[in-house]
Amino acid sequence: MVVPRLVPVGTRACLVEVEDGPAAASLADWARRTGISAEEIVPAATTVLFDGVDLPGLEAALAGWTRGAVSEPGPAVTVPVTYDGPDLAAVAQHWRCTVEDVVRVHTSLELTAVFSGFAPGFSYLSGLPAERAVPRLATPRARVARGSVALADTWCGIYPSASPGGWLVIGSTDAVLWDADRDPPALLAPGTRVRFEEAG
Known part of the structure; x- marks a missing residue:
């Protein structure tokens, strides 16, 4: 440690x-x-x-802190994803597997929202194994669509609104990440456990 x-x-x-x-x-x-x-x-x-x-x-x-799991796991949220992202094939190539394997791995993980940033409702989701880390785009896109599900390094995130971005987009979701009238406004507040499932 x-x-x-x-x-x-x-x-x-x-x-x-x-x-x-x-x-x-x-x-x-x-x-x-x-x-x-x-x-x-x-x-x-x-x-x-x-x-x-x-x-x-x-x-x-x-001096008294020892790294361990959080004491009380947060709420669980399942996010449906259509795996149609422009970088899905690039992630498969980086992982040396098929596109189907990328979907299988991504839907098998339980990720955790560690912190929020970049934009209201954007949560940095931890839990992607180190061997699945992927690089950011060499040149960020001028516009990434709202609901884009993306990877960068060992993080996963969902763009809550259209914005520039350099993460690798593997899919999309209709989930509403930020709603000022909701309590809490962020769907994936820090501590939330997140699973992805392939949209039917």
Whole structure:
């Protein structure tokens, strides 16, 4: 396990660097459960931001953290996908398998929403094995359609609205990722367990 590295941000905030998204989720969960005093605890891809925190106290507390699973799994959501993305064949080539195998693997995984970013409703989903990591596009697209299901590195995400993007698009869904009138507005809030199924 990579030893967390603390990077002070001013006098009352700190970024704690960890090895990956699941480690960030684990640390954030542990910090909340153990009652570390902070105004905000925000996990990201390889960091956790502690805002409004006593830095020496945080450093001492982190000595007691051991990476593990989150204490209480979040709600489960199943997302139907039409596997028709423009990069589906490229992912199959990168994985050295067939398009059908890509669909089989993607629908066999349980992913977890670790953090949100980029756009309202866009959740970074962790759980793609390291050997399935894929590169981003060399040149991002000027427009990726709303509902596009895409991969980048070991992350999976769904574009909640049309926007530029450089992830490899393998399919599409009609699921509404962000609805300001819904509670919570994000369909895939951090902690949500996500499975994909092939749309009928």
